[in-house]
Amino acid sequence: MLPPDVHTLPVVVALENACPGAILSGRVHRGELTLEIDPARILETCRYLCSERGFSRISSVTAVDWHPAEPRFEVVYHLHAIQQHERLRLKCRIPGAEPSLDSVTAVWRGADWYEREAFDLFGIQFLGHPNLRRILMPEEWEGHPLRKDYPVHGHKYSYKDE
Amino acid sequence: MEDRPVPAETTHTVLNMGPQHPSTHGVLRLLLELDGEIVRKAEPDIGFLHTGIEKQCEALTYQQAVTLTDRVDYLANLSNNLCYCLAVEKLLGLEIPPQARWMRVLLAELTRLNSHLVWLGTHALDIGAMTVFLYCFREREDILRIFEMFSGQRMMTSYIRVGGLALEPPRGWQKAVDRFIRAFPSKVDEYEDLLTRNPIWLKRTQGVAYASLEDMLALGVTGPLLRAHGLQWDIRKDEPYSSYEEFDFAIPTRAEGDVYARYLVRLEEMRQSARIVTQALEGMPSGPWRADAPKVVLPDREKMKTQMEALIYHFKIVTEGFRVPPGEVYQAVESPRGELAYYIVSDGTAKPYRVFMRTPSFGNLQALPSLVEGRLIADAVAAMGSLDFVLGDVDR
DSSP states (O other): OOOHHHHTOHHHHHHHHHSTTOEEEEEEETTEEEEEEOGGGHHHHHHHHHHHSOOOEEEEEEEEEOTTSSSOEEEEEEEEETTTTEEEEEEEEEOSSSOEEEOOTTTOTTHHHHHHHHHHHHOOEEETOTTOOOSSSOTTOOSOTTSTTSOSSOOSSOGGGO | OTTSOOOTTSOOEEEEEOSSOGGGSSSOEEEEEEETTEEEEEEEEOOTTOOOHHHHHTTSOTTTTHHHHHTTSTTOHHHHHHHHHHHHHHHHTOOOOHHHHHHHHHHHHHHHHHHHHHHHHHHHHHHTOHHHHHHHHHHHHHHHHHHHHHHSOSSOOOOEETTEESSOOOTTHHHHHHHHHHHHHHHHHHHHHHHTTOHHHHHHHTTOSOOOHHHHHHTTOOTHHHHTTTOOOOHHHHSOOTTGGGSOOOOOOOSSOSHHHHHHHHHHHHHHHHHHHHHHHHTOOOSOSBOSOTTTSOOOHHHHHHOHHHHHHHHHHHHTOOOOOSEEEEEEEEETTEEEEEEEEEOSSSSOSEEEEEOHHHHHHTTHHHHHTTSBHHHHHHHHHHHTOOHHHHHO
């Protein structure tokens, strides 16, 4: 259930009316609002926030790996409404086995590279992304470096082997 | 390239521009599909400078990670230091004394001047105006000397630390900054003399690489690029941090949205930054230059050698680092290139659980194809220069 300080915020009230049940939890911490959204409904929620609530910009899409906890991944979206000076963080928790959720590139084209980055570094599939390829690592790279079970040092490509 | 078939009947040429090309400002590879001199399709290929800084941050303590933030955007080191420290301080709930806040503003604005000078010099060089480059690097040298005076380093300064500054401001810094900033506005006039009404410069920049404001916003572009489209959005004004609300400065905008407008906006930003530096210099508050937080900030050397408690704190901070309460923050600042933000997740230990860097160059570079497709290849060079990306900032 939503805590009382979150429940009464205008954006939360509007979102509850437009997409009932999409918000799973919410929190205000250090003055920043975070809403956890049902992963199945992220696209619908984003579409509403962009078109009706003025969140015309997506600052970034990224992920956090909570290995070995389950659901393992948190996909984090930072939205920004320039005119209202309002920022909002959305989160979706998805399981560690074959992590996937809908792409929001249809709402904000700028999410394109950020989702590719999350795919590259965490191995999260964004369904409906027009061009989901690795972006920072080489195409033939194995593994996803920002996962917690990927070592910081001593991967198979080390100088010792050369 | 092998995975993208080009139909046999077309006469399109595929040109591989970079990763080692002077106008890509680093190691950017650009695949250009050309129809004669017209770019039909452009595809940036990035990642050549990917060094896994975000992963490395997870293996260091909060204070150690400051040194990595310098290396993200090597032309705006102090902006990155500042953004990271503000984020960690937000997590800690730490109050920073006025002198440190003002000094951070002063240094962040000198960083903006430094970055814009490199941009102007290289951008003009790309388009064929060599003299400006030499003029800009002359002034940049003065700024780097000031940074060296403060931190001992010209580029990888790490001068802003969690809790304040790394060292006490050096003796005589006012004189050095004053000498530079007095002369600087006339130097901007010199650049303007060389370029603003120069017919070749106008021909190469006016009406070039235009995209609509809606497109630019949708593609994640931030900073001076949007202000060149008439959008009055600057994080220093909209979400002030580190006492920017106490300074008087204007946000320059232009309506045209072409390479020339971006040039004019950045030039005016330099004048405004100089105003901020002057105000910071004249009104610099006195008092402590780091927060009174013994568990986070290293004690004075003198205290460390005379007081048992200070010695213990010193030992603990150096060996274990300080613990940060669990939570997450997103802190945005206006870097010379646009919205720079750090998203830090803490799990309550002395090392950050996740550090995500929302770097402005990454978002801005995403717009490059829409600026160059359907236009001349020579304009692609002007477009790239006007985006002012730094590849370290893109790849991290």
